[in-house]
Amino acid sequence: ALDTFDDRGDAARAERAARHLTGAGVSAVLGPGTAAAALAAGPVYQAADTAMVLISVDDPRLDEAELRTLCVTRGPERSLALPLISYLTSARPVDRTAVIDDRAAGRTGSDLTGALAENPPHRGRTSVHPVPAGSDDFRPAVRAALAARAQAVVFSGTSPERAARCARALAAAGFTGPRLGTWHIMRPAFLREGGTAGEGWLFATPFTDPGSVSRDFVSAHRAAYGLPPGRWSPEAHDAVGLVARALESLGGSAGTGPGAVSRRLFDLTYRGLAKTLRFTGDGTRTLEPGALYFLFRAQGDGFRFLGRYDRVTHRTSSRRTR
Structure with a gap:
């Protein structure tokens, strides 16, 4: 099941969303979509041992916060x-x-x-x-x-x-x-x-061209939303795929805790539409450098x-x- 919450990029709303979603026991969270929102929500997700999977956001302040359950799926700005x-x-x-x-x-x-x-x-x-x-x-x-x-x-x-x-x-x-x-x-x-x-x-x-990744993807997006995929769409698709792969590798049962998912994400290699997601094994929880x-x-x-x-x-x- 998928639960959604529009934080509008606002820090206070993002924190409320984090408390709502962790209270509902979600397996992982995709977003937020701004640095301010991620900085506000990150500590809440960490306290609940829930992965915060960021698609388009990267900010040095997130690195400095040392959020254990932070999973950034884009190449770093630095x-x-x-x-x-x-x-x-x-x-x-x-x-x-x-x-x-x-x-x-x-x-x-x-x-x-x-x-x-x-x-x-x-x-x-x-x-x-x-x-x-x-x-x-x-x-x-x-x-x-x-x-x-x-x-x-x-x-x-x-x-x-x-x-x-x-x-x-x-x-x-x-x-x-x-x-x-x-x-x-x-x-x-x-x-x-x-x-x-x-x-x-x-x-x-740090993003690819949404119209070049796959004809099937473009067609499916048009069928679902009536529009061609926009910027960061393939990367969002890959983030969903990464979380789904983590759940599948853990047995896919309803009893799988968010902590197990947040740890498994960093052990996987996921070949997505935009790029391959593979994290370093040095404990930094960062993507392996390369084709990012x-x-x-x-x-x-x-x-x-x-x-x-x-x-x-x-x-x-x-x-x-x-």
């Missing part, structure tokens, strides 16, 4: 630089990478900037050019990046509107090399406000899926589709 470094090392090798460090992005942006500075693509050099949180002018940072002879530019921010301003500044300065960002800016506002300046930008994501990230490209009025980051080549990333 490793989001990996697909960018890989692309600029293997697919489009460059020796000089510039980071437009948008200080408005807070810890998310500074973590990405730090990772690129510590691990320059292609064993080259990374220069960092900050833009104050209170400034909308990206031209000085762009001029500094080009003065450093950047061959590729990475935008560290999370705002699609600010990314669009950066894209326009790069275009106005005549920069035509690889321009990259992360999934946070993959929004209609980037395409709308960036215009032709945003064309060709690449984005690292993907790349998309801005093209026309949408974002074209390029594939798993470690399989993308210069040719596949440059090819246009109709």
